[in-house]
Amino acid sequence: MSVMNVRRRISTAALAGTTVLGLVTLSACSGTSSADGDEGGGKLDVVASFYPMQFLAEQIGGDHVEVTTLTRPGVEPHDLELQPRQASELRRADYILYLKGVQPAVDEAIAQSGVKHVVDAATLTKLESHGADVGHDHGHEGEEHAGEEHGAGHEGEDQAGEEHGAEAGGDPHIWLDPVKYAEVAQGVGDSLAKADPDRAADYRKNTEALVGKLKALDTEFADGLRNTTTRTFITAHSAFGYLAERYGLDQHGIAGIGPESEPSPARIKELQSVAKQEKVSTVFFETLASDRTAKTLAKDTGLRTDVLDPLEGITDKSRGDDYLAVMESNLAALQKALGAK
Numbered sequence: 595m596s597v598m599n600v601r602r603r604i605s606t607a608a609l610a611g612t613t614v615l616g617l618v619t620l621s622a623c624s625g626t627s628s629a630d631g632d633e634g635g636g637k638l639d640v641v642a643s644f645y646p647m648q649f650l651a652e653q654i655g656g657d658h659v660e661v662t663t664l665t666r667p668g669v670e671p672h673d674l675e676l677q678p679r680q681a682s683e684l685r686r687a688d689y690i691l692y693l694k695g696v697q698p699a700v701d702e703a704i705a706q707s708g709v710k711h712v713v714d715a716a717t718l719t720k721l722e723s724h725g726a727d728v729g730h731d732h733g734h735e736g737e738e739h740a741g742e743e744h745g746a747g748h749e750g751e752d753q754a755g756e757e758h759g760a761e762a763g764g765d766p767h768i769w770l771d772p773v774k775y776a777e778v779a780q781g782v783g784d785s786l787a788k789a790d791p792d793r794a795a796d797y798r799k800n801t802e803a804l805v806g807k808l809k810a811l812d813t814e815f816a817d818g819l820r821n822t823t824t825r826t827f828i829t830a831h832s833a834f835g836y837l838a839e840r841y842g843l844d845q846h847g848i849a850g851i852g853p854e855s856e857p858s859p860a861r862i863k864e865l866q867s868v869a870k871q872e873k874v875s876t877v878f879f880e881t882l883a884s885d886r887t888a889k890t891l892a893k894d895t896g897l898r899t900d901v902l903d904p905l906e907g908i909t910d911k912s913r914g915d916d917y918l919a920v921m922e923s924n925l926a927a928l929q930k931a932l933g934a935k
Contacts (some may be wrong), residue, residue, distance in 0.1 A: 638790050641684055643692035643700045644671040645907045646769035647715060649917045650782050651691050653804045658793050664700060670882045671696055671906045676703050689789050695766045711789040718781030719774045721764030724835030726847035771836035776808040811921055815841055818925050823933025826872035828865055830879045830888040833904035848887055862891060869895050876931035878902035881911045900927050
């Protein structure tokens with residue numbers, strides 16, 4: 595082999611090595627987080643605790659975020675136990691969005707994560723206490739401006755969390771009320787804009803679009819449930835207290851706020867009486883928890899069964915591909931069960 599050929603091969607190899615090094619460096623730079631205004635333009639690494647938080651992060655973050663959810667599809671969120679890999683994901687996150695009180699293992703891991711941008715959705719609206727039975731004394735009116743009271747600005751979120759998110763017995767199912775969920779969306783948009791100020795305008799634009807969809811959903815529920823034969827529904831899991839309160843309905847849950855609680859014989863007898871007195875036609879069950887008790891109650895009382903989805907996760911059994919679609923299915927199920935006119 596000639597000296598010239600050797601030199602050419604050495605030069606080609608050196609050039610290739612330089613090119614590879616350059617590509618690796620470029621790739622590393624392009625993956626740099628832009629949290630706190632860092633240069634680099636990479637996606638914000640967002641960790642969401644379970645589906646309702648994931649949906650908000652994806653809708654508001656858009657193309658600027660990479661969202662990882664701690665709760666896999668089909669897993670009941672209340673029962674989640676974190677794997678070591680997930681704890682590592684938490685510590686590496688740029689931004690964490692969760693709902694305190696739903697998943698104790700997540701709450702503990704987040705407290706130890708050391709991540710700067712952590713948002714508890716419970717601090718972005720007002721939690722209320724709901725039992726297995728929720729009446730409709732408050733109705734739909736009078737809460738239109740709740741977002742101005744609890745959702746605007748969001749400075750001092752830690753203090754808000756102490757006031758609202760840590761209330762003993764507070765019902766965490768705020769996402770099932772489109773108005774409260776819109777308040778949370780506003781707060782998430784504001785917090786993402788603070789975490790990633792270079793793209794704040796996009797986050798605010800996406801927030802506005804999502805809030806518009808949630809307001810339209812609220813109008814659909816209000817109009818669709820305005821005139822019904824009965825205002826009472828029975829559900830396996832008492833997740834629909836905010837929804838019942840918002841639209842003037844009576845929720846009677848077989849179990850309490852937690853889906854794992856078992857009803858007593860006295861509770862079953864009470865529900866049988868409610869079904870007869872209030873002309874209830876349907877007992878609702880859900881996709882992520884056992885339907886055994888709901889179906890037994892329905893059989894014993896001669897009622898139908900149907901799905902009312904608490905939207906704690908999306909699976910292939912869900913009646914829709916995302917939050918908005920499943921909520922539309924929930925509305926249709928309620929209209930049928932309540933005899934909407």
